Amino acid sequence: MELENGLRKALEFNQLMLYYQPQCSLTTGEIVGMEALIRWDHPEHGFVPPSEFIPLAEETGLIVPIGKWVLREACRQRKNWSKAGIADFPIAVNVSVRQFEDDHFIEYIAAVLEEMDLDAGLLELEITESIMQNLQRSSYILHQLEGMGVLLAIDDFGTGYSSLSYLNRLPIQKIKIDKSFVQEVPFLASQEMLVKTIIDMGLNLNYIVIAEGIETEHQLEFLRQNECAVGQGYLFTKPLPADQIERYLERNK
Ligand code: G
Ligand code: G
Ligand code: MN
Ligand code: NA
Numbered sequence: 115m116e117l118e119n120g121l122r123k124a125l126e127f128n129q130l131m132l133y134y135q136p137q138c139s140l141t142t143g144e145i146v147g148m149e150a151l152i153r154w155d156h157p158e159h160g161f162v163p164p165s166e167f168i169p170l171a172e173e174t175g176l177i178v179p180i181g182k183w184v185l186r187e188a189c190r191q192r193k194n195w196s197k198a199g200i201a202d203f204p205i206a207v208n209v210s211v212r213q214f215e216d217d218h219f220i221e222y223i224a225a226v227l228e229e230m231d232l233d234a235g236l237l238e239l240e241i242t243e244s245i246m247q248n249l250q251r252s253s254y255i256l257h258q259l260e261g262m263g264v265l266l267a268i269d270d271f272g273t274g275y276s277s278l279s280y281l282n283r284l285p286i287q288k289i290k291i292d293k294s295f296v297q298e299v300p301f302l303a304s305q306e307m308l309v310k311t312i313i314d315m316g317l318n319l320n321y322i323v324i325a326e327g328i329e330t331e332h333q334l335e336f337l338r339q340n341e342c343a344v345g346q347g348y349l350f351t352k353p354l355p356a357d358q359i360e361r362y363l364e365r366n367k
Pocket of ligand 1: 168210
């Protein structure tokens with residue numbers, strides 16, 4: 115209850131902020147995307163990790179207004195970067211199933227894109243496999259988003275419930291290999307094989323495959339050798355506030 119009230123206040127009193135983590139081409143090193151990740155800077159307790167408050171936000175439904183704030187803030191930041199001449203990589207926003215199931219989800223996205231005067235192709239939504247539990251409706255929403263020009267990615271791929279036969283029929287461009295698989299490289303041969311298999315499947319089905327949670331040169335090399343196109347992780351940089359990301363971009367031009 116205390117955390118819940120705190121979260122309501124956080125939204126009201128601007129204690130939420132977005133950090134950003136680049137997605138890098140594993141062939142050219144170029145930055146090809148940027149994931150927005152929420153942070154809660156609590157006035158007394160300092161940073162509360164999203165793993166603590168996102169589940170609560172989902173249970174209480176607060177994820178809907180929080181998710182709206184995230185979308186708007188991420189689009190505002192992307193637009194500011196465009197105005198500053200910062201290369202046109204899309205901004206990726208995490209979307210909970212609960213938000214996705216909200217009747218006004220599509221409307222809200224359209225309204226934010228219009229308000230910020232942002233090209234829909236600069237917004238990518240990261241959804242999880244759990245949306246497939248309500249396949250008919252999800253498919254309808256995803257096709258609407260595709261029609262608008264919004265990019266779609268499956269997050270935490272391999273950890274959920276997706277049925278490959280359905281995945282293939284959804285208008286998704288990208289799959290993100292969950293960091294739990296990547297982090298077992300090189301410690302578990304079976305996980306290595308799994309990562310390799312996901313990459314091959316992704317390539318064969320024409321997805322952009324991105325690996326998350328890359329922390330070591332060894333993991334990077336393994337992913338490159340197996341033709342994984344894009345990577346994200348502490349090896350490049352941990353998530354950073356917008357001003358520090360701008361410096362990172364400047365250094366990595
Ligand atoms: O940033 P961090 O690694 O601590 O994120 C932990 C979890 O919180 C991840 O599963 C991530 O997807 C989720 N998360 C981060 N930001 C958002 C957000 O804006 N919306 C939703 N729904 N989840 C988020
Ligand atoms: O669920 P999602 O993939 O959106 O969550 C991404 C989470 O992974 C964020 O909490 C982010 O801070 C975290 N993260 C990003 N890069 C790394 C990494 O290299 N190692 C670890 N352990 N976590 C990472
Ligand atoms: Mn994500
Ligand atoms: Na993930």
